[in-house]
Amino acid sequence: xxxxxxxxxxxxxxxxxxxxxxxxxxxxxxxxxxxxxxxxxxxxxxxxxxxxxxxxxxxxxxxxxxxxxxxxxxxxxxxxxxxxxxxxxxxxxxxxxxxxxxxxxxxxxxxxxxxxxxxxxxxxxxxxxxxxxxxxxxxxxxxxxxxxxxxxxxxxxxxxxxxxxxxxxxxxxxxxxxxxxxxxxxxxxxxxxxxxxxxxxxxxxxxxxxxxxxxxxxxxxxxxxxxxxxxxxxxxxxxxxxxxxxxxxxxxxxxxxxxxxxxxxxxxxxxxxxxxxxxxxxxxxxxxxxxxxxxxxxxxxxxxxxxxxxxxxxxxxxxxxxxxxxxxxxxxxxxxxxxxxxxxxxxxxxxxxxxxxxxxxxxxxxxxxxxxxxxxxxxxxxxxxxxxxxxxxxxxxxxxxxxxxxxxxxxxxxxxxxxx
Numbered sequence: 001x002x003x004x005x006x007x008x009x010x011x012x013x014x015x016x017x018x019x020x021x022x023x024x025x026x027x028x029x030x031x032x033x034x035x036x037x038x039x040x041x042x043x044x045x046x047x048x049x050x051x052x053x054x055x056x057x058x059x060x061x062x063x064x065x066x067x068x069x070x071x072x073x074x075x076x077x078x079x080x081x082x083x084x085x086x087x088x089x090x091x092x093x094x095x096x097x098x099x100x101x102x103x104x105x106x107x108x109x110x111x112x113x114x115x116x117x118x119x120x121x122x123x124x125x126x127x128x129x130x131x132x133x134x135x136x137x138x139x140x141x142x143x144x145x146x147x148x149x150x151x152x153x154x155x156x157x158x159x160x161x162x163x164x165x166x167x168x169x170x171x172x173x174x175x176x177x178x179x180x181x182x183x184x185x186x187x188x189x190x191x192x193x194x195x196x197x198x199x200x201x202x203x204x205x206x207x208x209x210x211x212x213x214x215x216x217x218x219x220x221x222x223x224x225x226x227x228x229x230x231x232x233x234x235x236x237x238x239x240x241x242x243x244x245x246x247x248x249x250x251x252x253x254x255x256x257x258x259x260x261x262x263x264x265x266x267x268x269x270x271x272x273x274x275x276x277x278x279x280x281x282x283x284x285x286x287x288x289x290x291x292x293x294x295x296x297x298x299x300x301x302x303x304x305x306x307x308x309x310x311x312x313x314x315x316x317x318x319x320x321x322x323x324x325x326x327x328x329x330x331x332x333x334x335x336x337x338x339x340x341x342x343x344x345x346x347x348x349x350x351x352x353x354x355x356x357x358x359x360x361x362x363x364x365x366x367x368x369x370x371x372x373x374x375x376x377x378x379x380x381x382x383x384x385x386x387x388x389x390x391x392x393x394x395x396x397x398x399x400x401x402x403x404x405x406x407x408x409x410x411x412x413x414x415x416x417x418x419x420x
Contacts, residue, residue: 002077006070009081012345014041020294029073033059054357060084077101086277103301105255112251113276123271128243134184145181192263196244200253201306210314225281226319230410256297284318287368317375318368321398325360329391337382341368
């Protein structure tokens with residue numbers, strides 16, 4: 001049994017992990033950087049520990065600091081949240097060497113899934129479609145082999161641009177991901193970006209959740225997600241779910257994860273990667289199915305058997321809108337929505353300061369209902385009642401997208417709405 005857990009992350013996900021741990025009678029220790037001592041997670045955790053200064057490389061990305069903090073607080077486990085070190089095999093290995101349970105897949109699995117080239121090859125060997133290589137044909141998609149969160153991705157139009165784009169991608173990654181290898185892929189006309197959430201125990205018992213549509217994006221960053229996915233034929237979604245089972249089994253996956261796919265307008269689909277961690281949009285899967293994914297992560301890491309059905313059905317339709325600040329600053333006034341089937345995961349409170357060092361996410365507004373139409377209506381009402389003053393946000397953009405006829409139809413295409 002876990003008695004005390006270090007949360008090696010920040011923001012709303014740290015708060016969410018604290019809530020899950022409380023329900024499981026696990027004490028929590030919030031790890032924070034020196035500029036994050038006023039965050040909600042620090043106020044809510046049972047104990048706190050500073051792990052370094054504001055720069056991520058000296059705090060949330062510093063394995064030595066985090067392991068030392070966990071040992072000093074006598075923690076049995078570490079939850080990495082998402083981002084930062086959540087998919088880092090070395091971090092998981094170091095935790096294991098110090099008899100600390102890492103809440104996530106094993107180091108061996110993390111090594112495999114972190115390498116996009118390796119995962120593409122594994123998928124191809126299983127007969128799963130992947131994006132073809134560019135073979136020196138321009139334009140092409142340049143993608144970091146170890147990138148994530150939309151970082152290290154750019155379109156290259158010709159050879160002259162290639163070196164500049166490579167250098168720019170390396171700078172953008174800023175040491176957050178190991179290696180400097182890149183994939184050179186053919187550009188696909190993307191219609192949809194589909195995530196398949198799954199869980200698997202150490203014996204290989206896999207459960208597949210309803211597909212998520214994550215196609216509303218800006219510069220490869222997700223803005224709005226929903227589940228179940230709309231406007232994709234059921235047989236195609238079923239194929240992606242079956243392929244998710246194949247790839248998870250092939251790598252011996254042993255916790256919560258997500259397989260990512262893209263679909264073109266001709267309904268061809270391609271496997272992208274496996275995200276071996278919790279995702280920001282795990283909330284809509286939880287609301288649609290009633291399954292607590294963080295609880296599942298913890299139980300699976302402890303060696304518990306997965307007792308969920310092979311294919312889990314959605315009980316409701318759920319939508320998440322990511323409310324972010326457009327610039328750092330203090331939130332002088334903040335009013336977040338509430339009500340039946342409205343969930344808000346947030347780190348913010350009145351006079352909270354959005355820091356310039358980290359992701360500017362303020363809150364995730366999640367609405368759900370029996371139908372997609374009703375879930376959209378609730379999302380509009382929730383956004384309409386959200387008031388944030390002190391720094392500009394993307395609320396107006398989210399409201400415009402949710403209120404658009406294209407979004408309501410379900411036939412919206414990736415990037416289009418968010419780039420207008």
